[in-house]
Amino acid sequence: MVLEPGVEPLADGAAQSAATGRPVLHVRGLEVEFSSREGPLQAVRGIDLDIGVGEVVALVGESGSGKTVSALALLGLLPYGAKVRMEAGVLAGYDLSRLDRKSLQEIRGSQVGIIFQDPLSSLNPVQKVGQQIREAVTLQRGLRGARARQAAIDLLGQVGIPDPARRYDDYPHQFSGGMRQRAMIAIALAGSPPLLVADEPTTALDVTVQAQIIELIRRLQTERGMGVLMITHDLGVVAGIADRVLVMYGGRIVETGPAEQVLSRPRHRYTLGLLRSLPRLDARRGGRLRAIEGGPPDLDAVIPGCAFAPRCEWSTERCAERPALSEETPGHAFACWHPFEGEPFAAATSEVQAARTCEQGDELLVTSGVEVVYEAARRLLPGGPPPLRAVNGVEIEIAGGSTLGLVGESGSGKTTLGRAIVRLLEPSAGSIRIDAREIAKLSEGELRPLRTDFQIVFQDPQASLNPRFRVGQILNEPLELHNLFPESSARRARVNELLELVGLSERFSSRRPHELSGGQRQRVGIARALAVGPKLIVLDEAVSALDVSVRAQILNLLEHLQAELGVAYLFIAHDLAVVRHIANEVAVMYVGRIVERGPSEEIYASPRHPYTAALLSAVPIPEVNRERRRERILLPGEPADPRRQPSGCAFHTRCWLRERLGNPERCVTDVPALAAREAGSTHPAACHFSDELESHIPPGALMGGARRSAA
């Protein structure tokens, strides 16, 4: 296929990326509008974008800010109803504003590669991975037969798939999540495009795998001198990879500049708010997060002034007029009438209160030897997969009114454990005592009256509320079930009280879930759990699906509720920075077992299990200099399959410490017990060599404690 070259890139477009030469992508005044029954929805309200050769530009913003839509619009990937307008748009010499869908299709792949968030749905499940890459190779480079196959295998090798010739014939389901994303990258790179667009490429991945993929993108970008447009909501990822950042809010760019400057000296109040709502591994623990109140503007809102003003503490009359995006120092522009000056965390640190002193009671939850085993479905013929040991002998304790954080990669069994504790699942063995009462073996009927003691809040606030019920009915349900207030007027009063408790007003009780925002829905979910007055709430990734600013609001709410009501939390999460912020104690889970547990401060400052150290080292920090200088413990591969647990220590297949110690045989033969260094210590770990760990951790890899390397 031959492409007719469009106009040449405009000469002055390269101003911003002067250092790197002509821009690969040059866009001016991009607007995107959707039509809906309620009227037009303005997703993007005019943005400028330049990406130079070999430059990594991050487009940052919360959901609904228009970042993904902008990228899709440029690539012609929006549905037909969308209206895209731009004053200028040049991609590698082709005029985007003049190309029709057909020509845009030819540009995709040859001039720009694309990877999406969900690698599972982006790959065809019934075609071999290798063939899908080969198809791209054939299309882009015109190779056929054995040469196309060889090129596809080479690509698989370049994106870090071990043994690529053999994996060529695998189907997507035989690949893990991280490997699928690697395969997607291979497809995107088949045509050696000068630009790669990555739309939240690591959001669906575990933190350890995220670190691998970011490393891969960075390596490929340097090797090939590609421009990269990285769309993300994670400022830590930005710090690790981006040269320049564009912060989007309400369909416009509110701040842009070198990543280092924007993250360390943000000027726009929204950028500042985002940075401050982020729990960080490298900041001192304790104190409330400085959340941005409220939520982002609706897409159908007419915004004459600054879109952020309604949520901004510093807004004045002047903000009713829209501030222009103007440069102060070369390359760093922002659109704010009252820009922030100074160190973003100076104010925050001075406000840090003494670490929360919870009134911790006696042990509320005590489990021992909990196992959850899924038997494979019985088949006609013998054989089939072995039983899946999702939880394999877990012992945890939570004191009344305190928080235990449970962390681990996906597949570690943490959610299964949480569900077994509230008896949504039946544990296969072991004991679960809540308030000194054994509940593991009670029948559903015996359990029913006890269920007021323990409740659960789920990850997806949308799925956890019945769409047909009004909020009032949803909150009335637990009261009715347990006959807590026999009179309906008393129940109504209690519903209003619950709404107030979670920061919603009475008028919410007549709304339906779809009329609420994600944060409001999660507040309702929390209110429902609180309705029966529980002593323990299992929070199963309860803030993972929320935007950064809303997540900070919910975390603050949870802390407030704990102080008010003395409720204990089992806080299950994969985000270690969030867990550190909220938990008093932390337990780390790997393939169904607790490998380390102890007081939060100790775990983060001096982990005793190599797995914990690797997890901590993989968490990105939103500060450019330290993030890039940090030495990382990169964990190879992904968690072991719980159906086929490795012998001895389950972690030995990925253990970096074992490698450094010269692969001792003991790790393969003996299962390490969860043991403390000395009797009475509250920080046990299940590693044969936990005492030798500390001397092997690269300096600065963990970033635990209070900014030790800074200042």
Added chain:
Amino acid sequence: MSALVQGVSRPGVVGPWLRGRWRAAGYAGMRVILVAITLYILMALLGPLIWGKSPLAVHLSDVLKSPSGSHPFGTDEYGRDVLARFLSGARLSLALGVGAVAGGALIGLVVGAFIGYVGRSIDTVVSRALDGILAFPALILGMAFGLGIGAGGLSATLAVGIAGVPWYARVVRSEVLSLRSREFIDAERALGAKRGRILRRHVIPSVLGGLTVQASLGVAYAVLAIAGLGFLGLGVRPPTPEFGAMITEGRDYLTSGQWWISIFPGIGLLMLVGLSMALGEALRDQMDPYGKLSY
């Protein structure tokens, strides 16, 4: 101070006039269908009373008369008034069709909700049994019932109703399966709600929408199947007027010019089937549990 001005009239791509018309047309479509169905039901219920002529009275002097003032739809080979037979036939077809669907849908709802929620081996066994019923089309089942309990309106309705059960059960089962893994059901379980209450309050109301759509489409198939059995002589027995049997009776006269005996019941059948399908599709468009469009 408010920087966001909402609700201001917005210049749209589609003008408000056109948009308003379009929306009105959508509602109007539903209204037209509902009015037409009401008229049809009124005709079936009240028509025979108003017209007053007996559908069974034989007048050998008025055999095979073409449509006229006293017999708007003409008369058949026994001199019976075709309009009177048409009106009674509409009543019977509607009653049997709706009856068969109501019975089938109700059983399907209970069976589907139960096996979907309980799962495990009960689900496997019952699902296979339902697949077994699916293997017999309504007509074959009707023949079997005709042989077993004697051909007639009852056996035809039973056969069509039972043949429908697996369809409804499958729709309900699959919806229950997807509901069961939804977290709001788990939340309810964590609160200690009993299985029956969860089914009654959360599962079945969520399933009813889909089932209603399926059922109103199902009326069309049921009416057709019952008429088909009548046509084959396995349904309602002559001389009782029923669309299928009436078409059979008039079949031989189509070629000799007495078209009205078959064509009028045919039109009646067509209207009933068309209306029930239109209702089903309109309902499906209206059922949007989230009440908002996703783009």
